Amino acid sequence: MRALFEDSINRILADHVTAALLQKAEAGEWQETLFNLLDDGGFARASATEISGGVGAPWPDLFPVVFACGRHALPLPLPESLAACWLLEHAGIPVPKGRLTLGRASAGTRLEKRAGEWRLHGSLDAVPWGGAADFVVTSVAHDGGPHLVLAKRSQAVVHRNQNIAREARDGLEMSGATVQAAVPYFKDATNDPVQNFGALVRSAQIAGAMDRMAELCVQYANDRVQFGKPIGKFQAIQQQLAVLASESASVSTAAEYAFAMAGQEQPGFAIACAKARASEAAGKAAAIAHAVHGAIGFTYEHSLHYLTRRLWSWRSEFGTHAFWSEQLGRQVCERGGEGLWPLIIEQQGRWEEGGWRG
Amino acid sequence: MTLSRFPLCTLPPEAEALREPVRAFLRQELGGRPHTKAGKSWMGYDAEFSRKLGAKGWIGVTWPKRHGGGEMSALSRYVIVEELLAAGAPVIAHWIADRQSGPLILRYGTEAQKEFFLPAICRGEMAFCIGMSESDSGSDLASIRTRARRAGGAWRINGAKIWTSNAHRCDYMITLVRTSDSPEKHQGLSQFLIDLKAPGITVRPIRDLTGDNSFNEVVFQDVLVSDDSLVGQEGNGWAQVVAELALERSGPERFLSCHALVKELIDRLGPKPDARSAIVVGGIVSKLAVYRQMSLSIAARLNKGENPATEAAYVKDLGTTLEQDIPEMVHGLMESTPSLDGEDYEQLLAYITQFAPSFSLRGGTREILRGIIARGLGVR
Numbered sequence: 133m134r135a136l137f138e139d140s141i142n143r144i145l146a147d148h149v150t151a152a153l154l155q156k157a158e159a160g161e162w163q164e165t166l167f168n169l170l171d172d173g174g175f176a177r178a179s180a181t182e183i184s185g186g187v188g189a190p191w192p193d194l195f196p197v198v199f200a201c202g203r204h205a206l207p208l209p210l211p212e213s214l215a216a217c218w219l220l221e222h223a224g225i226p227v228p229k230g231r232l233t234l235g236r237a238s239a240g241t242r243l244e245k246r247a248g249e250w251r252l253h254g255s256l257d258a259v260p261w262g263g264a265a266d267f268v269v270t271s272v273a274h275d276g277g278p279h280l281v282l283a284k285r286s287q288a289v290v291h292r293n294q295n296i297a298r299e300a301r302d303g304l305e306m307s308g309a310t311v312q313a314a315v316p317y318f319k320d321a322t323n324d325p326v327q328n329f330g331a332l333v334r335s336a337q338i339a340g341a342m343d344r345m346a347e348l349c350v351q352y353a354n355d356r357v358q359f360g361k362p363i364g365k366f367q368a369i370q371q372q373l374a375v376l377a378s379e380s381a382s383v384s385t386a387a388e389y390a391f392a393m394a395g396q397e398q399p400g401f402a403i404a405c406a407k408a409r410a411s412e413a414a415g416k417a418a419a420i421a422h423a424v425h426g427a428i429g430f431t432y433e434h435s436l437h438y439l440t441r442r443l444w445s446w447r448s449e450f451g452t453h454a455f456w457s458e459q460l461g462r463q464v465c466e467r468g469g470e471g472l473w474p475l476i477i478e479q480q481g482r483w484e485e486g487g488w489r490g
Numbered sequence: 491m492t493l494s495r496f497p498l499c500t501l502p503p504e505a506e507a508l509r510e511p512v513r514a515f516l517r518q519e520l521g522g523r524p525h526t527k528a529g530k531s532w533m534g535y536d537a538e539f540s541r542k543l544g545a546k547g548w549i550g551v552t553w554p555k556r557h558g559g560g561e562m563s564a565l566s567r568y569v570i571v572e573e574l575l576a577a578g579a580p581v582i583a584h585w586i587a588d589r590q591s592g593p594l595i596l597r598y599g600t601e602a603q604k605e606f607f608l609p610a611i612c613r614g615e616m617a618f619c620i621g622m623s624e625s626d627s628g629s630d631l632a633s634i635r636t637r638a639r640r641a642g643g644a645w646r647i648n649g650a651k652i653w654t655s656n657a658h659r660c661d662y663m664i665t666l667v668r669t670s671d672s673p674e675k676h677q678g679l680s681q682f683l684i685d686l687k688a689p690g691i692t693v694r695p696i697r698d699l700t701g702d703n704s705f706n707e708v709v710f711q712d713v714l715v716s717d718d719s720l721v722g723q724e725g726n727g728w729a730q731v732v733a734e735l736a737l738e739r740s741g742p743e744r745f746l747s748c749h750a751l752v753k754e755l756i757d758r759l760g761p762k763p764d765a766r767s768a769i770v771v772g773g774i775v776s777k778l779a780v781y782r783q784m785s786l787s788i789a790a791r792l793n794k795g796e797n798p799a800t801e802a803a804y805v806k807d808l809g810t811t812l813e814q815d816i817p818e819m820v821h822g823l824m825e826s827t828p829s830l831d832g833e834d835y836e837q838l839l840a841y842i843t844q845f846a847p848s849f850s851l852r853g854g855t856r857e858i859l860r861g862i863i864a865r866g867l868g869v870r
Contacts, residue, residue, distance in 0.1 A: 350867050364869030367861070374860035377867055378804050385496045385787070386780040392498055401779075408776040453773070460775045461768030466761050469753030473576040476779050477509070480786075481500040 133189055138196035141175060145204035154438050157207035158298035162264040167208050167231070176210055177227065180217035184227035191218075191332075191394035195387070198333050202340025202446075205438040207299055209233045209260045211333035216269040219325055223280040223315045230266030234330050235259030235304060236450070243274040243281065243314055250314040252283060252306040258449070262302035263290040271317060271326040278324055283311040295445035297438070323400045330450030332394055335387040335406035338446050341439045342380040342417045348436060349373055349424045356426075369424060376420040379413040386410060392481050401463070401479045404456045411453035414443040496801060498783065499790035505566040508548075512573040515546060520577060526837040528578025528750035532743050533704055533845075535659060536580035537617075543574075543581075544614025549588050553596055557604050558612030564793035568742070568786065575746040582656050587611040590737045591618035591664050594681070598722030598730055603683065607662070621651035621665030621684070621708060622731070628653075629858050631666075632675040632728060636710065638667045638682065645669075645682070645720070647690075647713040655852070657693050657706040660686055666727050679727030683719045690714070700844045733797060738853045740788040740802035744809035745781045747849055748816040751842050752778075754835055755820055770819050777812050781805060800866035803859040810849040810856070817843045 148166050157163055170176055179194060180186030198211045209231075216232040241254025256262065256270050265285050271278045287310060291303035317325050353364030353373060363369050383406075390406035393399045418440040422429050429436040447453065464472055519539060520528075527534060543549055551567050553559025560566075567588075574581055592611050595603055610616035627634045636649025647667060657663060663684045670678035686693065690713035695703040722730050752774060759767045785805050791798045820826060820839065828840035850856040864870050 346867075350869055353869050362869075364864075367857075370864035370869055371857065371860045373867055373869060374807070374863035377863055378808050381496060381801075381804055382777075382780055382784065382808055385498070385784050386776070388498055389780065389783050404772070405776040405779045408772060409780050412773065412776075454769050457769040457772030457776060458765055460772030461763060461770065462772075464771055464775050465756055465759055465763045465768060468761070469756040472753060472756060472775065473749070476775070476782065479779065480782075481498065 133187070134193040134196060137175075137178070137189070137193060138200070140173065141197050141200045142203075144169065144173065145200055145206055149204040149206055151435055151438075154205060154207060154435075160292075160294075160300070162261070162300075163208055167210075170208070170210055171231075176213045177217045177232075179214045180221055180227050184217065184221065185229075186217060186227075191391045192388075195336055195391040198336035198391075199340040199343070199384075199387070202337030202342075202442070203344040205297075205341065205442055209265065211337060212260050212330070215326075215329040215333050216267075219269055219280055219317075219329055220282060223317050223325075225280065225282050225313045225315055228267055228282070228312065231261075231264065232267050232269065233260050233262060233265040234326055235262060235268045235270050236324075236326055236330070237270050237272050237281075241272055241306075243272050243279055243311075244308075245314075250281070250311045251308050252281060252311050253308055255306060256283075256288075256304040258293060258295070258301035259304050261300045262288075262304045263292060263300060267312070268304060269326065271324050272314070274314070275316070278317045279314045280317045280325060281311050282313045283309070287311070295449070297441040297445045299442075299445065327450055328400060328403050329394070331407035331456065332387075332390055332399075332403050334446045334450050335383070335390055335403070335410040338410040338414050338443060339380070339384040339387040341442055341446075342376075342383055342413065345417060345421045345436070345439045345443075346373070346376050346380045348439075349376060349421050352425055352429075363424075372420050372424060376417055376424075379417050383410045383413045389481070393479070401460070401475070404460045407451055408453050408456035408460060411447035411451075411456070414447040418443045495798075496784050496787040496804075497790070499565075499787050501565050501569060501786075502563070505563060505569050508566055508569045509573060511546075512548065512570055513577075515543075516573065516577045516579060520579060524834045524837075525578075525750050525754055526834055526841060527580070529838040529841050530580065531578050531747050531750065532575060532581050532585055533655070533702075534578070534580030535582050535656065537583045537614075537659075539580050540583035540614035540617075542614070543584065544612055547612075549584050549614050550592055550608060550612040553592065553608055553612065557596070558609035564789050565786075568789045572742040572746070572782075575742050576749055578750045583617050583659070584611070584614045586620060586656070586660075587616060587618040589741065590620070590734050591662070593737055594664060594721060594730065594734050595683075597733075598681075598726075600718070602718060603721070607683070616662065617656070617660040619654050619657045619660040619663045619686075621654055621657075621663045623653045624650060625652050625707075629855055631731070632679070634666060634668060634679070636665070636667045638669050638680065638715075641714065644714050644716050647682070647684070647710045647715060650707060650709045652696075652707045653705045654708050655705045657686065657708050658695050658703060662686060663708065664721060666731055669724055669727075676728040678725055679731075680724050681721040681727045681730055682715055683721055684710075684713070684715055688713055688715070698848075700841060732799060735854065736797055736799040736802045737792070739806040739859075740785050740792075740798070742782065742785055744785070744806045745778060745812055747810075747813045748842055748846075751816055751820060751838060754838060755823075758824065758835070767823055770823050774812070774816065774819070777808075781809050781812065784808070800862060803854070803862040803866075806853065807850075807856060807859045807863065813849045814846045817846055 177186040212234040235256035288304035386406040386409040393402035551560040638645040669680040672678035
């Protein structure tokens with residue numbers, strides 16, 4: 133399944149995510165045609181089972197799909213939709229027809245059950261394409277644990293907003309609005325599931341964007357001639373490209389490791405490692421890419437910024453480097469120094485005949 | 491995905507089965523040891539410990555049984571090695587032979603060489619060092635001038651090697667020498683197995699800045715070695731050395747050199763650290779877990795007979811950068827006074843602070859590794 137996904141998603145995105153499309157998306161235009169193409173191709177809900185219109189693809193098989201979304205700077209909530217479908221099914225909530233996204237509830241947001249109906253009091257901040265979605269999946273602490281919530285966007289007041297990459301990040305205000313479902317989420321109950329799976333998909337998007345950025349840098353360094361030779365022949369540039377490539381490779385490995393673990397009972401450690409690594413590397417990588425490209429890379433006309441502005445946005449979404457490192461650090465300190473190495477070993481993937489399975 | 495390949499790998503059950511027995515052995519042998527000793531990590535010397543490890547069958551585990559090995563996979567070896575290093579075990583008395591000299595002999599050696607050297611290495615009774623650098627040839631390794639000339643049925647070696655770790659305590663050196671002049675400096679190089687007790691060899695200890703004697707100068711003056719001492723083909727030395735370095739650059743020793751200090755840092759912070767301290771610890775942990783996955787991926791590729799030399803450079807550069815950052819982060823986080831005669835933790839911090847510069851020098855400098863990575867990217 134994985135190789136098939138990888139080929140077809142990259143082909144579709146290479147054909148359709150052009151500079152012209154990105155500019156329209158940045159101007160606030162929802163890319164309906166491309167979304168429908170991806171949805172019809174089975175990508176938007178590939179993580180859901182067949183009953184819900186998906187193919188039940190496990191996370192390791194979805195890694196190349198989300199990675200490709202990062203590589204091509206896709207201006208649509210496809211990764212969010214994959215995470216939303218998966219979370220709904222794992223909470224036992226049927227996946228509704230319509231466009232899905234994922235959003236974090238702001239502090240103080242609460243659930244209330246009245247006359248057999250669930251109501252949400254509060255707001256969801258910076259919801260990816262919240263205004264264009266039909267449904268949003270969020271999680272809210274209730275009765276001592278996280279509850280997964282499916283809400284209809286039409287129940288919310290939408291406040292338009294954008295991140296640095298001019299991707300829609302809308303506020304959804306829900307003052308006592310009825311929600312479709314709210315179910316206790318037991319899996320890895322110590323963590324916020326929306327934060328976790330949002331961080332998971334962002335780590336792979338960051339990996340994809342860094343991978344593409346490294347390619348652009350290598351190509352530019354080979355093409356651009358100064359002092360009579362391609363700038364890639366200068367050691368100063370080579371050393372910077374090597375750092376970029378190492379950071380990119382480590383983020384890819386970290387994200388793939390998290391995808392391999394995502395289906396396990398306790399995926400939190402691997403996801404924390406992946407998002408901490410990706411968020412830390414993103415800024416460093418973007419700085420190198422701009423240094424190598426010089427002034428042309430600082431223009432709107434050149435396409436480098438579609439990637440760098442996403443890195444500057446995505447590194448903070450669903451938890452910064454500081455947030456995830458703190459989570460990890462607390463977990464480790466709780467166990468003491470002698471517990472660190474056994475923890476890393478416990479959290480490695482498990483062997484299955486024929487290869488890696490988280 | 492297009493620029494480098496680190497396919498995920500995990501450990502098969504037969505490899506994982508070694509972990510508990512190795513941990514139990516280490517608890518028994520090393521329990522209660524001061525942290526300062528664990529801080530020496532793979533530079534720690536204890537011949538007795540290496541012999542006990544050999545008796546367990548945990549040296550040369552991948553080699554054929556007829557040569558004393560265990561015919562296990564490289565992933566089984568990986569488990570043993572990472573547990574030894576995480577515990578800060580003193581491994582240098584067998585480490586170099588297990589990691590690269592033995593595999594080199596196994597790959598290129600004659601049957602007689604395998605029969606003579608491999609069983610003794612497996613017993614933990616034969617220590618090796620690596621003669622590569624010379625005083626005028628560091629990063630530019632191919633410019634070496636130590637010379638072996640034919641003398642009847644033997645070779646006569648003259649020259650000197652430098653920065654040879656542990657030579658003063660080793661039995662044999664595998665040394666890279668020039669066997670013929672060639673306008674192309676990578677040609678005409680060969681490797682020899684040299685008995686360090688042979689006449690004409692002088693081992694001069696060089697004190698390092700920590701005050702230890704971790705490395706040496708080894709001078710060869712008309713040292714006669716037989717034809718049987720040549721490893722592999724005459725003139726093929728450069729290719730052999732490059733293959734050997736892939737084994738040297740990607741192992742867990744490239745991110746666990748400071749593990750004793752990380753453990754001590756965590757214990758000093760206690761179970762409820764402040765946010766800033768937790769962030770620093772978590773940042774280290776995320777890198778350790780990820781770099782281990784990358785290193786494991788290379789081990790799996792080596793196990794399949796591939797030579798991921800470029801990927802090995804990635805792991806060494808990332809890992810040694812982390813290792814060097816660790817003592818700096820400790821200094822930035824808490825009141826610490828490294829001292830040579832103070833309490834155990836102060837001595838540990840003093841040692842690692844001083845030793846850290848070597849992490850990105852030994853086994854290829856950071857700049858050389860980044861050059862290898864850049865070549866892999868297609869800009870050199």
